Amino acid sequence: MFNELISGLQFVFQPYAFLMMSFGVMVGIIIGAIPGLSGSIGIILLMPLVYRMDSNVAMVMLCGLFCGSMFGGSVAAILLNTPGTPSAAATVLDGHPLARQGEAGKAIGVAAISSFIGGVVSTICLILIAPELAKVALKFHAADYFSLAVFGLTIMASASGKNMLKGLMSGAVGMLIATIGTDPIVGNSRFTFGSGYLLNGFNILPVLIGVFAISEVLMTVRTQAADATIQEQNVRNFFPSFKEFKGFFWAAIVGGLIGVFIGIVPGTGGAIACFLAYNVIQRLSKHPERFGQGSLEGIAAVESSNNGTTGGALIPMLTLGIPGDVVTSVMLGALTLIGVKVGPLLFTNNPDTVYTIFAGMLIIQFLMLGLGLFYARVAPYVLKISQKILMPVVMVLCIIGAFTLSNNLYHVYVAMGFGVFGFFMKKYGYPAAPLVLGVILGPMAEQNLNRALTISRNDWSVLVTRPISLSFLILSVALIGIAIYNAAKEAKKNQETTDVVA
């Protein structure tokens, strides 16, 4: 095994391969940073290049893009309060508050380091125990997906920040939005008002762009002077101190492992992993009250988990030919286009390709760390640009991002619409992160519940007899229980204080 790994490393260090790999990482970070462009769109944009390349070089370039985009999303999330990709949706929770405190550089630095740690953890899992972990992918049946979605939805409560009720309402609206379109079970149209465009419902990306980015632009226009800039930035200090590093290191490791696990499960990806990791780390943290105010552990958890999904999603793809998430499914298409037969026989028929990927993933993490720290040094200067220049630029990028989705103005209109909606949400204090969760998890829960019941012929017990499903349901109940208990305690405490005062 080590021999093959060495030859993989030799291949990857060849000038052309190394250049393309670095190119992939760099393009990935940039694409990730632009709101509305995600890793999958990045792969599609690079298709013309991929078409003409040697397949091994193409593979490492695409992997570089994949990993880079996962980190890149955090840059926009921290600087502009907008996740650059859905996988960075939870980075805004702690990343932007840090930027408002003048510590944008450190936030991006922590994001880069955590992405690195998450990527390394997932690559090690990929190299050492891929076949065993692939079996996990096959253990998930519809009932388990449903319970996972339910668990994800209960996390809404903790992603809501201070006002849980508003957060839950936001999440419910997200689920409602997700029902628009074609029902996957009988093919009925729901809320489509006869429009051919609405038959597809709303894609998550324009919703994200609208609710986060465009609403932010509108909010800034309304509340700030044209020459204002976000808080003066401490640009010298982008590298966390050793003490800080010790503080968030454990969060990065745990986040990375959660990311690997979620990445392996087909049909789930960075977006779900990031919220899950955020919630878990918050529960385990010694300082849970700092979450939402600029906790480094919070950023570490999110960024390491979304990079953890990269290696995780490659596991079922390379061992079974099944993509682990959205980006890997587009990657699979791109590889098929250039004639790489990705499937269970890849290990036996093309071991050199497999080990090239392993070696590539390892080196990519270091490239990403280097580039990421460079961005941490340089990117905060963006915040020095006055709003009257920055906001229009952001707006243009959003429109481009929304348009790229399908070369069609429909998504741009959707993004604009959600921008206005998001503006009112911000104005009245409704958090946006639960909305994203609702949009992603609502359909997952509905389709899988339906599927589980169809397979079991309306036998509901399948939800509790399957061990994985049962575990997630118990966790969900426990989470809700804890949330209610905490809320009751808060209320009692407030009651006591008012009693004392009175």
Place this chain on the structure above:
Amino acid sequence: MKKLVALLLALMLGLGAFAALAEEYPSKTVEATVPWSAGGGADIVFRALAKVFPKYANDQQMVIKNVAGASGVTGVVEFLLNASKDGYNILHWSNAHVSKTHMTKVDYDAYSFDMVAQICESANYLLVPADSKWNTLQEFIDEAKANPGMISLADAGVGGGNNIAAELFAEAIGAEFNLIHYAGGADEVTALLSGEVEAAICNTPEGMTNVDAGQLKILVSFASKPFEHYPDVPLAIDAGIEEIKDLVIEQWRGVVVQKGTDPAVIEKLAAILEQCVADEEFINTLKEQQVVARFRGTDEFAAFNEAEDKRFENMIKTKGLGDRY
């Protein structure tokens, strides 16, 4: 005299230009709208077509424009509204688009465009795990008939090609399956491998890498010709089972243009496509996906389109799928 010469010259130029217009198609790039996302089955076939297109089309390129959404509806609607009638905008057309028109009310139907030609077809087939209890098709059919609604059979989405194939199969053998809808072929294969469903109706190349690896096996193919890669897989029409001896279910793709395009242009385009479909490179690229290059000319394709349209309409009405009827 001068006026006469000028008039004659003008006439000659005019005639020459007119002749040149028809002869010179294509004289610029042709844009093909593919209503599916890049990397998918439709995209792969059309990119293979675009690769060989310049050879037979005065060195003009074909560029692919992906407009994905709503199982093909978004792209078709956009083409309907924006495409020109001069043959420089062409549209991917397949059985999936036809069946979609019967699932929901959309702004077009199977006859909204002018048919040009069919370019390929791919087989539907029945996949089961390699270690499943059924070794032959007969065993499967017998158990399906004996236990209506018990065998779980996966398809790739309600109203889609695999779903309709499953319904046609069930109807032919007079059995009832527990149909489970997934969001695509890859999800069906995952479900088979994880043991969630017992069987799946798939379309090439879904699951084929797993068949090669010995994890899944094909019980029957509904194509009109045997698989080149799997010569031992029986065809429904050859299996010796009475009920399915006429059952051919394939997914097909072709090219259409806006209604009202000049018939001379359509004829030229069809001729170019015929050469593309016969091209070695095209045939081999499709073979990688187990897709068969198949040409049906303008009239034949139009008739085939109508026949398929009626077949789907009938099936969807009977089973009450979707919400158009």
